[in-house]
Structure formats: structure tokens, C-alpha cells
Amino acid sequence: MAPLSNENRARLFADLTRSVRLFIAGASLFSQRVADKLNMHPTDLQFLNLLELLGPLTPGTLAQCSGLTTGGVTVVLDRLEKSGYIRRLPNPADRRSVLVDWIPAKRKKVTSNYDAVEGQFHMILGEFSEEELQTVLTFFSTANAARSREKSSAGKQSRTRTGIGRPQA
């Protein structure tokens, strides 16, 4: 019965929208908690997460992915370098530039804060069938891909703010 199905779908859409937004709000709060525990700023932790997800990055890419100005990025990197989380390496591709990377010994100090959520996450997913896991993965992959495609399609914005993703050649 199509009309009933449409009604169902509309309700599912609405519930999903709300759930996703709550999820994001919760993630943001959780990040602040972790940053607190590590005695750092949410921005600093954001940088470390970006390094974790995308590998060594240039300050310019970090500016794009974080929304900070390049001057702001320098300040954050100085802080993280002084506290021993990251180091600046010469960028073989461009001698004006640097590559920012983890100090490996410090990684666990940060990532261990995610062990508990990851455990929860695995518990939740343990109830899902393989097909269901694939469905959820498709949702996230498609959403992320859509966002990457949006790079550089916004109106007035700081010149250094494009999007998340592997740095473009």
C-alpha cells in the first residue's frame, strides 16, 4: 500500500534527521570532554583527529579541514609541538611547506580516550547482520562522499576553508 509506505518513510526521514543531529551534538560534547581530559583545546584535539584520519598533513590542509586561518593553524601547531604531540617534517613535495605528523609515542595517550566509545560502538554493531552493517556503512560513505563533492561550492567563506578529504594533488 503505497500511501502508507510514504507516510512511514516520511516519519523515518524525520526521525533520522533528528537522530543524526543529536548524534553530531553528542559527538561535539564528547570531543570537548576528551580535550578537557587531555588538558588541550577542542581545536587541538580536532587537529590530532584529522592527522589520525588523513595521515600527515600540511598546515594549509589543516587550515582547510579545521576552518582556522593559517595563522591560527601555526599557533595550534606550536602548542601541539611544544607539548610533544606532533612534529613538523620537511615536505618533500614543496620546500615552502611542512608535513605535520604525530609523535608516535603520544598517539596512544590520545586514542585511548576513544577505547570506551569504540567498545560501545562494537557492542551496538554486534547486533547487526552483515547486510545491516553494509547498509549503515553505505549511509556514511555516501554522506561523506556528498560532502567532499561540495568542496569549493559555498558562497562567501574564508579563503582557506574547503572540505575534509585527502589533500588534492
Add this chain to the structure above:
Amino acid sequence: MAPLSNENRARLFADLTRSVRLFIAGASLFSQRVADKLNMHPTDLQFLNLLELLGPLTPGTLAQCSGLTTGGVTVVLDRLEKSGYIRRLPNPADRRSVLVDWIPAKRKKVTSNYDAVEGQFHMILGEFSEEELQTVLTFFSTANAARSREKSSAGKQSRTRTGIGRPQA
């Protein structure tokens, strides 16, 4: 064949973890973009989002949900009140307290910034069957519920930082 399935599951878990983290990183960047466009700070927009999701809230609850100190909340609310986004109403339940709510006329100015993503979101979900939608919804609902349960179970933290959710009686 069980071992193969376990392998598949392990890969799906890993891919999902990464996708979720990328999704969150993207959401954070998107928020900054919207805040930029509205000439406000990410924190201010975070407050408006919380009001949108959870309805009128007290400054105390906003402190819990945002991770700011109560003094910081006052400052943010002063800013939002001055620029006409919110108002403080007397809280019938407690005369020390106030309820913060949207100025209705300003809601659309903010929410319209999400129209495009919501459209994308609907496009993505349009490809999903009802069962698949339900699966994705279950994922988010379960994850959000798990986070709510975590309230007040963290170690050292600011006294005003618990969790997201409807204010407890």
C-alpha cells in the same frame, strides 16, 4: 562459512569506524561554515542547534550540553539575545532560573542554512528501502541512547558537563 564472515565483519567494523569519524569531522567543519555565514561563533550556533533539538532550555542545561562554564553560557546568551536570536523567559519551575528560547522570526534565518544538506540527505535516503532506513535509524538511536546513559560516568571533568538529552526532572 564463519571465518570468512568474521573477516567481512571485521572489515566492515573498521570501515564504519573510519566513516563515522570522517562524518563527525565533516559535520564540525560544516558547522563552522554556517556560523561564519551567520557572522556568529560556532558556540553560538551550537546553542541554537541545541534549542532546535531539545526545545527551550535553561542556561544550566546549555552549560551541560555545550561544555561551557555557566559564566561562558551567560556571555553566549547575551550575544544571542542582543542579536535577536533568543530571549530569556522566566522559568515557571524555578524562579532563580530562566528558560532560553528562540525568537521565532529568526529561526528560519538559521535553519535555511541546512536546507541544502537536508536535501542531500533526502536524496541519499531516497535510495534506501524502508527496512534499510529503519536499520540506519536503529544505529543512530542506539548510539544516542548509549551516550545518554553515559552521563555522569566520566572521571575528572568540569562540574557542569554531563550529556545531551532532555533535561532530567
Add this chain to the structure above:
DNA sequence: GGAATATATCTTATTTAATAAGATACTTTA
């Protein structure tokens, strides 16, 4: 009921994160 304690918000002074503008060094293009 009333004193003592706890809670909710706000105030003020202060710290410091982030910005803006511009400098330096290198790369790319013409």
C-alpha cells in the same frame, strides 16, 4: 517554621585562542 546548605544565574577581571595584516621563502608561470 526557620536556619543552614545547596543550586542557578550572573558579574567582573583575567587569560589566551583566534584573527588580520603583512613578512619571508619558495614555486610556478610567462
Add this chain to the structure above:
DNA sequence: TAAAGTATCTTATTAAATAAGATATATTCC
């Protein structure tokens, strides 16, 4: 090779968020 462009950093400045404490109302315990 000169000119323009780009990547990062520097410095001075702005202003967001904190910390400590004040005020007003609630709650608890005798």
C-alpha cells in the same frame, strides 16, 4: 630570468571563555 602566486610564519589585536565570587531562590534538616 622576472613576475606572480603560494605556503607558512610573525606580530599586534580582538574578543571568547574561564575563574572566582556575588546574588537570589530552593531545598533540607532539625
